[in-house]
Amino acid sequence: MVGDSSYGAMSIEELVKFFQTGKVVGFPTDTVYGMGCLLSEDCVAKLRELKKGREKPFAVFVPDVDSAKELVEEFPNYINSLIKKHWPGGLTLIFRAKKGLPPGVVSGEGKIGIRIPDFPPLIEAMKRVGSPVINTSANLPGEVPPVSHKDVRVPLELMLKGDSKGGIPSTVVDVSGERPVIIRMGAVKVFEIEAITGKTILLSEGNVLNILYVCSGNTCRSPIAQYHLSYCARDLPLFIRSCGTLGFSGSPATENAIKVMEEIGVNLTAHRSTPISRELIQWADLILPMEPVHREEVLSLGANPYTILPFYEIIDLEKIPDPIGKDIEFYREVRDLIVKGNRWLEKHLRERFNP
Structure with a gap:
């Protein structure tokens, strides 16, 4: 079923309804076309089945900064200006996770990746259901992440029509230590992160x-x-x-x-x-x-x-x-x-x- 991704009540109501029934929903974002469901172990299992057994932890979407703080052990001061500019936006931040979260969103090192997407219907839907959303790109392993619902080959019960704004995955930054570590380069330029945080970045292996x-x-x-x-x-x-x-x-x-x-x-x-x-x-x-x-x-x-x-x-x-x-x-x-x-x-x- 394909819904309308216009920023109207019908789109938000569809999202709320499907999220509340535990469904996996496809939606455009500010980066690539994604899919997700409410934060739970059941959601992790569904997404792993759709992603053909993926073992890496999934990122979590939240509607606001306060919701992010509820999931993490510490929120470093040096990221305040960064999130003010790039949340909502194409920036995923990795923190030390609080205990009790589903294993599928927490790494073996006890870390969690969090982002506020620049997609108002999804933010409003999360506020209404009172829960973050586990998110991943709506593609199979080895495929290029889709930018539109037309490109999605993963079987989903609801897909909101629309194209993603950028087509560039989010930049992923580990901020659990004293120095920001770039895990994946993407929508937010790395030297902008360095300038705004005032911290010398470190690029992890695999980045060019x-x-x-x-x-x-x-x-x-x-x-x-x-x-x-x-x-x-x-x-x-x-x-x-x-x-x-x-x-x-x-x-x-x-x-x-x-x-x-x-x-x-x-x-x-x-x-x-x-x-x-x-x-x-x-x-x-x-x-x-x-x-x-x-x-x-x-x-x-x-x-x-x-x-x-x-x-x-x-x-x-x-x-x-x-x-x-x-x-x-x-x-x-x-x-x-x-x-x-x-x-x-x-x-x-x-x-x-x-x-």
């Missing part, structure tokens, strides 16, 4: 940071930075790219850029220029513009300000000089500035992967 350098033509400064960091930090789980604001595509690095990087053992001959794009900006977890004008271009394409770290500020400059058209000695000076900045960056990235 996407790093993007930006200059004008993408033929000297940004490829020098890209290939140098790729060489120095090759043991870290980084995906490093570069692009240019002038729109050049397919051009090689300049001859002098290739020469000065050969001098320090880095090969630039494979590089081809890439124009900046909205897709690249959204892909990146950390964006490093070479000049203020590049920073403004990045912002104009909708970048999250928390993802931007002006590369020139790392070494206390107003900008990284553009060597295009200059002699090889000038290229060496620019290369050395970039190497200096990358050494600092590499050190700080390592601190976020190694506790």
Whole structure:
């Protein structure tokens, strides 16, 4: 049966009715299309059957912060500003769980994942029934999480029509310790979490940071930075790219850029220029513009300000000089500035992967 996910009384009444009878309901959220039922051991069993025996604990949706606090041992002060901005939203936080909760929502370490979804009918339904909802994406193991009820292949008795807002899973952060640990990267950018909490994040195994350098033509400064960091930090789980604001595509690095990087053992001959794009900006977890004008271009394409770290500020400059058209000695000076900045960056990235 498919219901209407409009924010009207019928949608909420359907949710309340089905939740109260112990049914598993499918619903759109702000991340991916999900399914769930009221917090109970019976619900865990039903969801595991639908997810083909999944053993990992399920996350729990709550309607408000007070409901979250009822499920956890401690609510650290450093997350207050974070939840103020991202609850409701695509942020799942992991806490130490209180005793007595169903085993299927508590990990072997005694932790529970909690989120307030940005879907008003579901929040209102939880308030009316007086219970959190155990939630999971409405897909089978190995499948891509659906974004619409039309994509769901799991057999459900009620599915609310609608598309999820983002199609990006929530960011999962363990806040049970002194330092936020990123378990899964997702809708909320990791360096935004770091900036808001004031705590240095730690990325758990399996996460990859996407790093993007930006200059004008993408033929000297940004490829020098890209290939140098790729060489120095090759043991870290980084995906490093570069692009240019002038729109050049397919051009090689300049001859002098290739020469000065050969001098320090880095090969630039494979590089081809890439124009900046909205897709690249959204892909990146950390964006490093070479000049203020590049920073403004990045912002104009909708970048999250928390993802931007002006590369020139790392070494206390107003900008990284553009060597295009200059002699090889000038290229060496620019290369050395970039190497200096990358050494600092590499050190700080390592601190976020190694506790």
